[in-house]
Amino acid sequence: MEPKERFVFSIWIITVFMGWWGILPVYAQQDSVIVEEPQIVVMARPQQEGKIMLRWAVTTPLAWRKLNEYGYELKRYTITRDNRILPLPIEKPLGTFSPKPLQDWLPWVERNDNAAVVAQSIYGEGFDIEGMDQLSVIINLAEEQEQRFTWGLYAADQDFEVAQMAGLGFVDDQVEPNEKYVYKVTSLVPQEVLPIAEGGVFVRLQDYEELPKPLDLAVVFFDGTAMLSWNYAIHSQTYNSYYVERSTDRVNFQKLNDLPLTTLNNSEKTDPLRMFYTDSIVNGRTYQYRVRGKTPFGEISAPSEVVSGMGEVKLAYVPHITSKLYEDETTVTLEWEFMEEGNDLITGFELNQSENADGPYQTVVKDIPPEQRQVRYSGLWPTNYMTITAVGKNGSKRTSFPALVQPVDSIPPAQPKGLTGAVDSLGIVTLSWEPNTDKDILGYRIFKGNNKQEEYSQITISPHEGTTYCDSVAVKNLNAKVYYQLIAVDQRFNMSEPSEILELKKPDFIKPSQPVFKSYKIKEGKVCLTWANSSSDDVVRHELYRKAGDSLDWKLVYTVDNTQYAGSGNQYAGSSMQYPVSTNSLPTEKLPTANWTDENVTEGEQYSYTLIAIDDSELESDPAPPLTVVLPKTSLHPPLDGLYGEVDREAGTITLRWKAYTQPNAANITIYKGVEGKPKNLLKELPATARGLVDRKVQPNNTYEYVLRVMFRDGGVSEASTFDVKY
Numbered sequence: 001m002e003p004k005e006r007f008v009f010s011i012w013i014i015t016v017f018m019g020w021w022g023i024l025p026v027y028a029q030q031d032s033v034i035v036e037e038p039q040i041v042v043m044a045r046p047q048q049e050g051k052i053m054l055r056w057a058v059t060t061p062l063a064w065r066k067l068n069e070y071g072y073e074l075k076r077y078t079i080t081r082d083n084r085i086l087p088l089p090i091e092k093p094l095g096t097f098s099p100k101p102l103q104d105w106l107p108w109v110e111r112n113d114n115a116a117v118v119a120q121s122i123y124g125e126g127f128d129i130e131g132m133d134q135l136s137v138i139i140n141l142a143e144e145q146e147q148r149f150t151w152g153l154y155a156a157d158q159d160f161e162v163a164q165m166a167g168l169g170f171v172d173d174q175v176e177p178n179e180k181y182v183y184k185v186t187s188l189v190p191q192e193v194l195p196i197a198e199g200g201v202f203v204r205l206q207d208y209e210e211l212p213k214p215l216d217l218a219v220v221f222f223d224g225t226a227m228l229s230w231n232y233a234i235h236s237q238t239y240n241s242y243y244v245e246r247s248t249d250r251v252n253f254q255k256l257n258d259l260p261l262t263t264l265n266n267s268e269k270t271d272p273l274r275m276f277y278t279d280s281i282v283n284g285r286t287y288q289y290r291v292r293g294k295t296p297f298g299e300i301s302a303p304s305e306v307v308s309g310m311g312e313v314k315l316a317y318v319p320h321i322t323s324k325l326y327e328d329e330t331t332v333t334l335e336w337e338f339m340e341e342g343n344d345l346i347t348g349f350e351l352n353q354s355e356n357a358d359g360p361y362q363t364v365v366k367d368i369p370p371e372q373r374q375v376r377y378s379g380l381w382p383t384n385y386m387t388i389t390a391v392g393k394n395g396s397k398r399t400s401f402p403a404l405v406q407p408v409d410s411i412p413p414a415q416p417k418g419l420t421g422a423v424d425s426l427g428i429v430t431l432s433w434e435p436n437t438d439k440d441i442l443g444y445r446i447f448k449g450n451n452k453q454e455e456y457s458q459i460t461i462s463p464h465e466g467t468t469y470c471d472s473v474a475v476k477n478l479n480a481k482v483y484y485q486l487i488a489v490d491q492r493f494n495m496s497e498p499s500e501i502l503e504l505k506k507p508d509f510i511k512p513s514q515p516v517f518k519s520y521k522i523k524e525g526k527v528c529l530t531w532a533n534s535s536s537d538d539v540v541r542h543e544l545y546r547k548a549g550d551s552l553d554w555k556l557v558y559t560v561d562n563t564q565y566a567g568s569g570n571q572y573a574g575s576s577m578q579y580p581v582s583t584n585s586l587p588t589e590k591l592p593t594a595n596w597t598d599e600n601v602t603e604g605e606q607y608s609y610t611l612i613a614i615d616d617s618e619l620e621s622d623p624a625p626p627l628t629v630v631l632p633k634t635s636l637h638p639p640l641d642g643l644y645g646e647v648d649r650e651a652g653t654i655t656l657r658w659k660a661y662t663q664p665n666a667a668n669i670t671i672y673k674g675v676e677g678k679p680k681n682l683l684k685e686l687p688a689t690a691r692g693l694v695d696r697k698v699q700p701n702n703t704y705e706y707v708l709r710v711m712f713r714d715g716g717v718s719e720a721s722t723f724d725v726k727y
Contacts, residue, residue, distance in 0.1 A: 038063030040072070040185050040199035045297045046208040051173040053297045055163060056185045056199060057156075061149035063189075063196050067167075068122055070188040071098035074170060079202070080180040089182070096188065097167040105165065114159040118166050121152030157240055158260065160298040180204035211301040212238065214291045216274075219307045223314060226279045228289055230304065232263065233273040239293030244277050245303065247288040253303070260294050283311040284394065312396045317342035319349065319388040321403040327376075329407045335374040336388045336400065343370040350389040351375055355439060357385045357402045382409050382440030383491065413438040413488040416499040421484060425507045425617075429471040433486060433499070440490045446471075447485045452501065456485055463489040475506050482506060505616065512536035512613040512621040518593065520629060527598040527607065527629050533562060534613030534621055544596060545623075547608050554610065560594050562613075604633035604714075637663050637718040640708050645725035649700075654725050656706060657692040667713045676703040676724065698727050 042056045056072065058064050074097060078090035102123050108115035156163040163169035175181070181203060187196035216231040228244065241260030245253040261277060281287055288308040293301040317339045325333040334351070349372070351365035368375055377386075384405040390398045418434035431446070443463025447456035448471065459471060473482050482504050488496040512534045521528040533542060544558040601607060611624040642659030661669070666688035673695065674680030684693060688710060698704065703726045710718035 037197065038187075038194065039197040040187065042183060042185050042199040042201045043296070044183060044201045044203040045295065045299070046203060046205045048208055050175065050177070050205065051171055052175055052181070052183075052203060052205065053160070054170045054172065054183055054201070055160070055296055056168055057153055058187075058196065061145045063187075063194060064149045064152070065145060066189045066194050067187060067196070068099050070190075070193075071096045072167060073097075073186045073188055075184050075186070076172065077182040077184065078179050079182055080204075081176075082178050094170065094172065094183075097170065099167050100165045108162070108165070112159065112162065114155040114162045115165065117155035118152050118162055121148040121155070122166070124148075157296050160296070163296075175205055177205045211293065211295070211299060213302050214239070214242065214293050214304040217289070217291055217304045217307050219289055219309055221281075221309045221311045224281060224283055224311055226281050226287060226289070226309070226311060228277045228279065228291070228307075229274045230291055231273060232275040235293060238295060239301065240296055241294045242275065243292045243294065243300070244279070245290050245292065246279065248285065250288050250306065250308075253288070253290060281311050283313055286310045312394055313392075314396050315342065315345060315390055315392045315398040317345070317390065318398045319390050319400045321386065321388055321400050324403065324405055326407045329409060329411070330380045331376065331378040332380055332405055332407065333374060333376045334386060334388070334403070334405075338373065338390060342390065346370050346390045346392050348372075348391055349375075350391060351377060352387045352389060352399070353377075353379070353381075354385045354387075354402070355381065355383065357404075361385075361387060363389075380405060380407050382406070382438070409440065409490065409492040410494065412494040413441055413490045413496040415497040416444060416486040416488050419484065419486055419499050419502045421502055421504050423473060423475075423482070423504050423506055425475075425509075427473045427475040427506070429473055429482070429484075429504065431469045431471065431484060431502070433467050435467050436488050436496075438488070438490060440492070442489045442491045442493070444469075445487045445489060445495070447487070447498070449483045450479045452481075452483050452503065456483065473506060475509075480506055507617045508538070508615070508619065511619045512539045512615045514622045515542055515611040515613050515624050517609070517611070517624055517627045520627060522629065522631060525601065525603060525631065525635075527601055527609075527631070528595065529598065529609060529627070530593060530595050531611055531624065532593055533560075536613065536615060536621075538615040538617070539613045540616050541614050542594065543612050543614065545610050545612070546598065549606050557598065557600075558596050560596075601631055603631050603635055606630045633714075633716065637666075637710060637712065637716055639719040639721040640669070640710060641721075643708070643721055643723050645706075645723065647725065647727055649727075652696065652698065654695045654698050654704065654727060655692060656695065656725075658708070658721075660691055661688055661710055663710070663712075663718070665713045665716075666718075667711050670709050670711055672707040674705050676705055680705060680707055700727060702727050 038058055038060045040056055040058050042054065044055075045053045047053060054074070058067055074094040076092045076094055078086060078092070080086065099118075099122050102119070105115060105119040105123070109119055152166070153168075156166050156168050160169055164171075172183075182200055183203070184198055184200040186198045189196055212235060214230050214232075215234055218229055220227045230242075232239070232242070241262045243260055244256045246256050247253040256279060257277075261275065263275065279287075279289075286308060287310065288306050290303040290306050292303050295301075319336045319338045321334055321336045323335045325335075327333070336349075338349075348366075348370050349368035350363050351368065352361040353364045354361040364379060365375055365377060385402040386405050387402050388400045392398075413436050416433055416436060419431065420433070421429055421431040423429050433444075435441070443465045444460070444467075445458055445463060446460045446469055448459050449456040460469075471484075484502040484504070486499040513536050515531055515534045517529065517531045519530045529544070531542075533539070539562050541562055542560040543556055544560070545554040546557045547554045598607070598609075606628065607630075608626045608628045610626045613621040640658045640661055642657075644657055646655040646657070647653075648655065656671075668688055669686045669690055671683045671686065671693060672680040673683040683695065683706075686693060695704075703724055705722065705724050708721045712718075
């Protein structure tokens with residue numbers, strides 16, 4: 001037999017790799033041909049042992065065939081050293097790479113299926129996959145060249161040593177921990193034969209990261225089987241296959257699959273983001289499972305979280321509720337059917353109760369004997385859903401379909417509470433109330449009247465199911481108020497007592513009279529304001545607004561609740577730093593005047609104030625004529641910030657630095673200097689935009705004191721900034 005004939009790609013090899021399918025470029029026959037520009041793709045994986053593993057591949061079958069013939073060239077460029085970019089990258093050729101000769105593959109083929117596939121892909125005379133109908137679901141290989149390319153890269157992806165033999169991998173062990181490299185893989189195929197774009201990767205040893213654990217492992221147990229699934233999509237760029245491990249003692253785990261699982265195993269599953277595996281087990285025994293990921297570099301991850309459980313044989317018989325006999329509003333006797341043959345297979349029955357057909361259900365009667373087919377229960381709600389569960393001796397359970405149990409009900413619901421509402425300016429009424437706690441509430445009937453003592457009219461045709469309701473009233477009539485009441489209705493149409501009467505005031509359309517400022521004072525850098533309130537009787541509050549300078553943006557800085565009073569001459573002071581809407585909790589009476597002190601003002605700035613009055617219908621008065629105040633300037637500006645000094649004894653200098661000074665109208669920065677304990681003299685005047693100074697007039701073994709102050713164009717100065725530097 002000729003050597004190449006040994007690599008005939010037989011059906012059994014394909015079957016082996018049905019569980020090893022990785023993430024590969026897939027080429028399917030199409031009605032139209034899409035031409036893809038060939039490109040080399042490179043990935044790297046640093047190792048704790050002080051080496052960097054590299055893998056590369058090309059994106060088209062033709063380019064792969066040409067590169068197998070001409071080879072790849074790998075170069076390394078040192079870009080940074082000790083976190084500093086080198087002026088020129090240091091180039092180091094790492095060699096040229098192409099598949100090993102055929103005779104070098106022969107020893108590997110006998111012991112490594114991956115090597116057999118790659119060797120057949122590169123050197124085999126035939127690449128027949130006839131008889132593999134299940135593969136046609138995944139890929140339709142139209143040409144032998146594409147078959148070789150797909151399966152060759154796939155097998156190389158499963159074994160890093162095989163990838164190296166195929167000229168697709170390299171381990172660089174001549175690396176330094178303080179350097180960062182660019183690895184560039186270039187095609188040696190002549191440009192006139194086939195242009196192929198180079199590929200590269202930027203990496204260093206410090207980029208090493210622990211492999212992540214596989215996530216979201218779950219298991220569902222059936223009769224004699226366990227189905228595992230986990231999220232492979234989240235780590236699809238890290239792992240190309242997985243191993244499943246099983247244990248019965250939580251300590252010793254055994255690998256279930258000699259060949260790693262890949263996405264090919266998901267061909268019949270419905271979730272594209274998860275990988276599935278089915279294991280055969282013995283019922284009644286507890287099993288633990290975990291999975292490990294495998295990278296294209298042959299690394300195996302730490303195990304996932306452990307999941308466990310056991311298989312069980314399901315009961316062959318299911319109970320069925322047949323009749324309900326009501327004794328009173330809380331008691332019922334239920335009867336059910338269950339095959340007599342199943343009595344020996346169960347320990348008994350359980351009665352379950354829920355408010356909804358879909359649950360959740362609560363077990364209310366336990367340990368019903370296996371021979372019994374009826375039970376009396378006295379804990380009914382107005383509406384119940386009941387089920388009967390047969391409990392198997394092996395721990396399995398079978399539950400009947402839900403049965404609606406609804407006893408006779410003559411008890412009315414509780415009186416509705418919390419009825420509130422509002423009427424807007426268009427006469428739209430919005431009502432809301434607290435939901436009744438009765439479990440069988442059908443809805444609410446809503447009643448309305450124009451006078452409190454009259455008989456109200458129902459405005460709902462059928463019980464309203466929600467806890468809010470919208471109505472409308474005429475706002476231009478003689479009735480200033482409107483009245484509402486609620487009655488709750490249960491599912492048996494029992495009606496509650498009426499709720500408390502809700503009285504709502506209709507909106508008015510006359511705005512309040514205008515408030516007026518009476519006086520102001522500037523005292524200790526604060527503005528003290530006094531004003532006369534609106535004379536309208538329905539005013540509920542006054543709002544004070546302020547704007548700075550020529551701004552058009554008025555901001556609310558203070559609110560006076562005019563339903564409260566604490567005697568004349570009261571001083572209302574509040575911080576307007578965050579402009580809280582402040583109110584005073586005082587006894588009820590109208591305030592003829594009010595006072596407030598604005599503490600959040602800046603010297604030298606101009607402020608304008610105005611007032612509006614708001615009545616109980618939220619109508620606003622015209623604003624009071626603005627009051628404009630200018631505060632004199634007396635305080636110091638903020639000092640320079642971020643001061644520090646750097647000593648350079650070789651150059652004989654002290655470099656002073658500070659943060660940029662952002663206060664407006666700053667003119668210059670004055671710097672004074674002196675030896676510690678001696679008078680200070682003017683060192684330099686700098687523009688206000690300066691951020692540093694180099695002092696060359698220094699002597700060794702001295703501690704220098706520096707004082708910096710900012711001078712302003714309007715004559716103002718900043719606070720002094722001082723610091724010492726030992727030279």
